[in-house]
Amino acid sequence: TLYETTSSLPETRFDYIIVGGGTAGCVLANRLSEDRRIKVLLLEAGGNYHGVEQLSIPFNSIRAAGPGSAYNWNTSTTDGGTYSRGYVLGGSSSINGMFYARGSQDDWNRYAAVTNDEGWRWENIQSYLRKNEQFVPPADGHNTTGQYNPDVHSTTGKVGVSLANYPQVTDQLFTEAVEEEPSKFPFQLDYNAGTPLGFGWVQSSIKGGERSSSAAAYLAPQYLNRPNLFVLLHAQASRVLSSTSVSTNIDTVEFSQGAIGDSTVVTLKASREIILSSGVVGTPHLLLNSGIGPASELSAASIPIVHENPSVGKNFSDHLNLLNAFALDVSEPFVPTESQTFERYTLDPAQMADVTNEWRTTKTGPLTSNGLSNQIGFSRIDTSDPAVQQQLAAFGDPTPGPHSAHYGFTPINGFAFGRAPTNNSYLSVVATVLQTKSRGSVSLNPSNPRGQPLIDTNLRSDPYDVWAMKIAFKDSFAFLATTPWVNYLADSQAALGLAPVIDSGFDDALIEQYINTHTSSGIHAVGTAAMTAANSRWGVVNADLKVKGVNGLRVADASVLPYVTSTNPMVAVYVVAERAADLIKSNYN
Numbered sequence: 001t002l003y004e005t006t007s008s009l010p011e012t013r014f015d016y017i018i019v020g021g022g023t024a025g026c027v028l029a030n031r032l033s034e035d036r037r038i039k040v041l042l043l044e045a046g047g048n049y050h051g052v053e054q055l056s057i058p059f060n061s062i063r064a065a066g067p068g069s070a071y072n073w074n075t076s077t078t079d080g081g082t083y084s085r086g087y088v089l090g091g092s093s094s095i096n097g098m099f100y101a102r103g104s105q106d107d108w109n110r111y112a113a114v115t116n117d118e119g120w121r122w123e124n125i126q127s128y129l130r131k132n133e134q135f136v137p138p139a140d141g142h143n144t145t146g147q148y149n150p151d152v153h154s155t156t157g158k159v160g161v162s163l164a165n166y167p168q169v170t171d172q173l174f175t176e177a178v179e180e181e182p183s184k185f186p187f188q189l190d191y192n193a194g195t196p197l198g199f200g201w202v203q204s205s206i207k208g209g210e211r212s213s214s215a216a217a218y219l220a221p222q223y224l225n226r227p228n229l230f231v232l233l234h235a236q237a238s239r240v241l242s243s244t245s246v247s248t249n250i251d252t253v254e255f256s257q258g259a260i261g262d263s264t265v266v267t268l269k270a271s272r273e274i275i276l277s278s279g280v281v282g283t284p285h286l287l288l289n290s291g292i293g294p295a296s297e298l299s300a301a302s303i304p305i306v307h308e309n310p311s312v313g314k315n316f317s318d319h320l321n322l323l324n325a326f327a328l329d330v331s332e333p334f335v336p337t338e339s340q341t342f343e344r345y346t347l348d349p350a351q352m353a354d355v356t357n358e359w360r361t362t363k364t365g366p367l368t369s370n371g372l373s374n375q376i377g378f379s380r381i382d383t384s385d386p387a388v389q390q391q392l393a394a395f396g397d398p399t400p401g402p403h404s405a406h407y408g409f410t411p412i413n414g415f416a417f418g419r420a421p422t423n424n425s426y427l428s429v430v431a432t433v434l435q436t437k438s439r440g441s442v443s444l445n446p447s448n449p450r451g452q453p454l455i456d457t458n459l460r461s462d463p464y465d466v467w468a469m470k471i472a473f474k475d476s477f478a479f480l481a482t483t484p485w486v487n488y489l490a491d492s493q494a495a496l497g498l499a500p501v502i503d504s505g506f507d508d509a510l511i512e513q514y515i516n517t518h519t520s521s522g523i524h525a526v527g528t529a530a531m532t533a534a535n536s537r538w539g540v541v542n543a544d545l546k547v548k549g550v551n552g553l554r555v556a557d558a559s560v561l562p563y564v565t566s567t568n569p570m571v572a573v574y575v576v577a578e579r580a581a582d583l584i585k586s587n588y589n
């Protein structure tokens with residue numbers, strides 16, 4: 001059942017308390033409450049997801065709750081930017097781009113190697129993928145033959161996954177470009193089979209024309225109604241602690257209703273375990289406030305040390321994004337009219353009203369689209385040039401293996417992030433460096449440790465990341481240089497500072513300058529409570545996700561992944577949560 005206030009909770013003793021009702025937290029709430037004898041409390045700082053139309057319309061995608069939204073934590077970064085994360089049941093799965101991607105087999109085999117636990121290997125996580133995924137037909141009912149490999153998908157899991165729900169003008173251009181240059185841009189039937197390299201169709205967490213967030217899937221009414229599951233909204237935890245004289249025996253969560261700093265501080269106990277699922281920022285913030293972290297940082301904030309661990313909040317590993325936008329000249333007959341790009345809806349309230357009406361009545365139409373892209377490509381750096389090979393070797397190749405991309409790019413039929421800056425139509429190409437070498441951190445604000453933590457994304461601090469982005473950027477232009485795209489882009493004007501780069505004939509120094517001013521976080525960070533082997537000299541949790549140095553506490557969310565995935569990371573978070581539930585249950589059987 002959902003509760004809005006602590007005083008309305010009918011129980012005060014629970015077997016498990018899960019802190020954070022996000023992507024991972026909703027999975028744990030569902031799985032741990034499958035046994036009706038077990039009482040599970042899920043604490044979520046934000047409000048309800050169910051019934052919020054703006055979040056369930058797929059087209060709103062990353063526009064649903066961008067910076068400034070009430071569903072976004074709106075946390076600033078130390079460089080003056082923001083780091084988005086969901087502040088609502090379902091967490092970031094309720095506000096994200098919905099790209100469904102499992103990483104590469106190498107990603108998982110590296111997690112297994114770092115943790116010394118075969119259970120994280122690609123072949124061994126397949127059962128968790130099956131528990132998570134429910135592959136469904138797209139909202140437009142088109143024939144999906146040849147757009148995916150049915151053999152690698154499950155139809156029995158919880159999160160709905162579908163191929164392109166609404167056609168785009170870019171579908172044909174993408175397909176033709178791949179046919180024209182198969183050696184450079186090979187077709188990939190299904191990037192979710194462990195070997196994502198190549199160019200193919202995007203799969204999205206969309207079901208029946210609606211966003212299939214973790215809250216929609218794992219906390220659907222039939223699960224929420226379980227009498228042994230208690231979900232408390234607007235409950236923001238400040239720390240975990242011990243109710244006994246042994247400070248490392250963690251059994252209590254301290255939280256307040258509304259914002260941290262409220263005078264009404266409540267504590268509740270879990271008889272079995274507390275699971276932190278507050279995400280890549282929230283989890284290290286809670287650990288630090290609980291006295292688990294680097295000694296100097298804790299002393300600076302006057303927090304008594306429960307267990308010293310220098311790794312907490314470190315190793316913030318993210319993707320690096322570059323948005324290239326081209327303003328299309330809609331006066332030319334052979335370029336798309338405005339009606340063919342997303343600006344038709346984002347800039348015209350009347351057309352938006354029409355398609356909203358269609359979505360409300362039949363859950364079909366343009367708003368069932370993920371609002372971003374129907375295709376994506378993943379590539380490795382071409383090392384046929386010995387100079388490139390030497391340079392890559394000098395940096396040290398950060399990819400986990402030959403099946404893993406260095407970078408990816410996706411063409412977007414409209415302006416990618418938010419509203420277009422002018423009244424125009426756009427083509428965007430977002431290029432992403434997938435395995436970056438820069439590492440950021442989440443740390444306490446020493447003068448206000450319970451206030452928002454300091455997020456230092458530290459993007460581009462390692463020169464490899466800029467070098468790899470240069471290659472990704474040039475390759476995305478090589479893609480746009482294929483015949484179908486050349487025709488589409490004729491007479492278009494480069495936007496967002498691209499024109500000088502193109503006019504210079506892609507001068508290296510200008511590209512670098514452009515990268516330094518226009519790249520941003522992929523908002524895909526992981527790693528701030530990394531899982532490593534029990535005898536490792538770094539890391540925050542062991543392979544079974546138990547926090548090193550204390551008892552009664554686990555972490556299950558993006559923060560435990562020691563390296564970011566070579567594709568978008570949401571599915572990896574689902575796998576972590578599904579396996580966490582199994583690991584926890586096996587402790588008590």
Ligand SMILES: Cc1cc2nc3c(=O)[nH]c(=O)nc-3n(C[C@H](O)[C@H](O)[C@H](O)COP(=O)(O)OP(=O)(O)OC[C@H]3O[C@@H](n4cnc5c(N)ncnc54)[C@H](O)[C@@H]3O)c2cc1C
Nearest residue numbers: 020022023024091092096097098099237279282558568570
């Ligand atoms: C805008 C955006 C777009 C993205 N697009 C994609 C995509 O297309 N595909 C993809 O694979 N990945 C995408 N990602 C990344 C992906 O969504 C995240 O990696 C993943 O959802 C993280 O899951 P999590 O469980 O670790 O954290 P979250 O889902 O963020 O959950 C953490 C939860 O804990 C709550 N919380 C935090 N602190 C506290 C506290 N102190 N007390 C109580 N509750 C607390 C939060 O409110 C939140 O609900 C995107 C992310 C963002 C932000």
